[in-house]
Amino acid sequence: MDQADGASRGMITLCVILATLMQALDTTIANVALPYMQGSVSASQDQIDWVLTSYIVAAAIMTPPTGFLAGKFGIKRLFLVSIGGFTLASMLCGMAQSLDQIVLFRVMQGAFGAALVPLSQSVLFGTYPRERQGFAMALFGIGVMIGPVLGPVLGGWLTENYSWRYVFYINLPIGIIDLLGIVLFLPESPRDQVSKLDWFGFGTLSIALGALQIMLDRGEQKDWFGSGEIIIEAIVAASAFYLFLVHTFTSKNPFVKPSMFRDRNFTAGMLFVVIVGLTYYASMALQPPYLQELMNYPVVTAGLIMGPRGVGTMASMLIVGRMVGRVDTRILLSIGLGLTAWSFYQMTGWTPDISQQSIIAVTMVQGFGLGFLFVPLSAATLSTLPAQARTEGAGLYSLFRNIGSSVGISVVNAMLTRNTQVNHADIASHVTAVNHGFDNPAVAHFWDPVTAAGRTALDAVVTEQAQIIAYIDDYKFLMIATLAVLPLLVVFRRPSARVASIPVME
Numbered sequence: 001m002d003q004a005d006g007a008s009r010g011m012i013t014l015c016v017i018l019a020t021l022m023q024a025l026d027t028t029i030a031n032v033a034l035p036y037m038q039g040s041v042s043a044s045q046d047q048i049d050w051v052l053t054s055y056i057v058a059a060a061i062m063t064p065p066t067g068f069l070a071g072k073f074g075i076k077r078l079f080l081v082s083i084g085g086f087t088l089a090s091m092l093c094g095m096a097q098s099l100d101q102i103v104l105f106r107v108m109q110g111a112f113g114a115a116l117v118p119l120s121q122s123v124l125f126g127t128y129p130r131e132r133q134g135f136a137m138a139l140f141g142i143g144v145m146i147g148p149v150l151g152p153v154l155g156g157w158l159t160e161n162y163s164w165r166y167v168f169y170i171n172l173p174i175g176i177i178d179l180l181g182i183v184l185f186l187p188e189s190p191r192d193q194v195s196k197l198d199w200f201g202f203g204t205l206s207i208a209l210g211a212l213q214i215m216l217d218r219g220e221q222k223d224w225f226g227s228g229e230i231i232i233e234a235i236v237a238a239s240a241f242y243l244f245l246v247h248t249f250t251s252k253n254p255f256v257k258p259s260m261f262r263d264r265n266f267t268a269g270m271l272f273v274v275i276v277g278l279t280y281y282a283s284m285a286l287q288p289p290y291l292q293e294l295m296n297y298p299v300v301t302a303g304l305i306m307g308p309r310g311v312g313t314m315a316s317m318l319i320v321g322r323m324v325g326r327v328d329t330r331i332l333l334s335i336g337l338g339l340t341a342w343s344f345y346q347m348t349g350w351t352p353d354i355s356q357q358s359i360i361a362v363t364m365v366q367g368f369g370l371g372f373l374f375v376p377l378s379a380a381t382l383s384t385l386p387a388q389a390r391t392e393g394a395g396l397y398s399l400f401r402n403i404g405s406s407v408g409i410s411v412v413n414a415m416l417t418r419n420t421q422v423n424h425a426d427i428a429s430h431v432t433a434v435n436h437g438f439d440n441p442a443v444a445h446f447w448d449p450v451t452a453a454g455r456t457a458l459d460a461v462v463t464e465q466a467q468i469i470a471y472i473d474d475y476k477f478l479m480i481a482t483l484a485v486l487p488l489l490v491v492f493r494r495p496s497a498r499v500a501s502i503p504v505m506e
Contacts, residue, residue: 008185012127013136015181016120017143019083022174023116024147026055026090026109028284029155032303033164040164041099053217054103056406058110060213061206063399064256066115067392068197070122075189075391079119079182085112087175094168117144118394123186125382125390134324137378138317141371148284149310149367153303160300201255204244211237212403216410220417256396260389268491269381270400272333275485276373277404279340279478282412283347283366284309286474291359294352294467305359312364316371324379330489332376337482339369344479348472352464380492412474419473423466431458 030037030051038048070078089108096102121140128136158166215233222230248254261267284306291302320332343366350359378397385393 009127011181011185012123013139015178015185016123017139018174018178018181019079019116020120020140020143021147022171022178023086023113024144025151025154026113026171028148028151029167029170030055032152032155033159033167036159036164037102041097041102043099047099049218049221050099050103051106053214055106055110056217056402057210057213058107059114060209060399060402060406062111062114063118063395063402064205064209065197065202066118066395067389068195068255069115070119070189070391071195071388072191072197074191075119075123076182076186078115079123079186080179082112082115082119083175083178083182086116087171087179089113090168090171090175094165115395117398118391121378121382121394121397122391125394130383131325133383134375134379135321137324138321138371138375141317141374141378142314144374146310146314148281149306149313152288153300153307156300156303196253198247198251198253198255201244201247201251204240204247205255208237208240208244209399209403211240213406216406219410220413224414257389257392260385260393260396263384264491265380265384266382266393268488269377270396272377272485272488273381273397273401274404274407275481276370276377277401278408278411279344279482280370281405282408283344283475283478285409286412286416286471287363290350290471294464294471305356306363308360309363309367312367313370313374314367316368317375320372320375324376329376329380329492332372333489333492334486336369336372336374336376337486339365339372341479341482343369344475344482347475348479350471350475351468408478412477415474415477416467416470419470420463420466423469424462427462427465428459431462 034048034051037043037051041048066078073081086109089105089112092105093102093109096105120143121137124136124140125133154170155167158164158170211233215230215237218233219227219230224230225234244255248256248258261270287306288302291297291305297305323332343362346362346365381397382390382393
């Protein structure tokens, strides 16, 4: 695909950012609407969770074949099918009358939307010249990273003021604009009519990813390996992944080409983006319950307080986008890691008494640090790959980021539950009728361990303190995970002149 002129480039950029934003929004926008959906279709808590799980699993399974499908049918055709299918599935989700229908249409939504992020990334690489690819990745990052932040705010506002169905209907105008823009401005790309899909590799990887995502999504509510369902899912995931690996290294034309991982930047970037996905999405999953349950903020207020994180990310992406290629990638990534680790360190000192200004300041710094991570990481990971491997590489890059986010959210939620129980037991062991703290009449008046009302009030305070400490432990874990990837910085290298001179898409 030849690099576009200025006007076409601007329109293509707008279209792919909108497509990315639409897909990224739908990863979180439905979360706040779940209680309203649950009442509308008379579903249990366990059943309504499949609205989220079905989307995540379908997207995970359909992300890896993006490279093959783009080569087989052409990037423009695949883009049009993905946007059209995603928009149609969104409308059907909004019109659904039962839980079965919602889950079915969410599967369609995830399957069609899976290609949007890697395709957008690949198209931008092909549209911009080598020296401006960092800027292109900054624009792309605005959509992929701001979407999850805006999702809860927009979802909460639409649900409270209109209906949960508008959480899905909002994709219609975006989808129509996108379709028209892609038809008019994105040029056709050559198709590879000879290549064939490695069905065994695709099948085993799909089963592994599907079982893993379901296990991670349902593990917390099923008590992890205390549940037979989770054990079965873990065995299925491990067995399928083993078969996939054996097939990959013994087949002549495997679904995922091992040769891609000989590229130092690509391999290091895959490991790096797992941690970025883990820390970013895990911290986003922790903040809403902290604000709503411990600080008693309404859902819309909590969303507005989280919003400035996205402002920090947007600002830094636009700044660092112009620095990529001029400043050593390792320096930019170091700044991003430092700012992110500092923000988590500050969060370890949070209590429910913290001011809104302090929360906004720390999360803005965290968002600013993310821009220094995502933009140079995207450019460094994909820029050294051969042109024909970029779309497949972008698909794997998105997949690894999503796996990191799923693992991160599951780990921090499991730690939060477990540490809350441990801390509650530890604190409660010091709460006895003979504790001299109860000699204070003011304390005994509210938290008298002898009376039933006093014990209830005392248990609520102990539970709150246990949760605060558990959140601190989670933020410590995220800070350590952020710093743990520092050694990977020495692996990255600058793109060679030979690779830089190759057209990004042929």
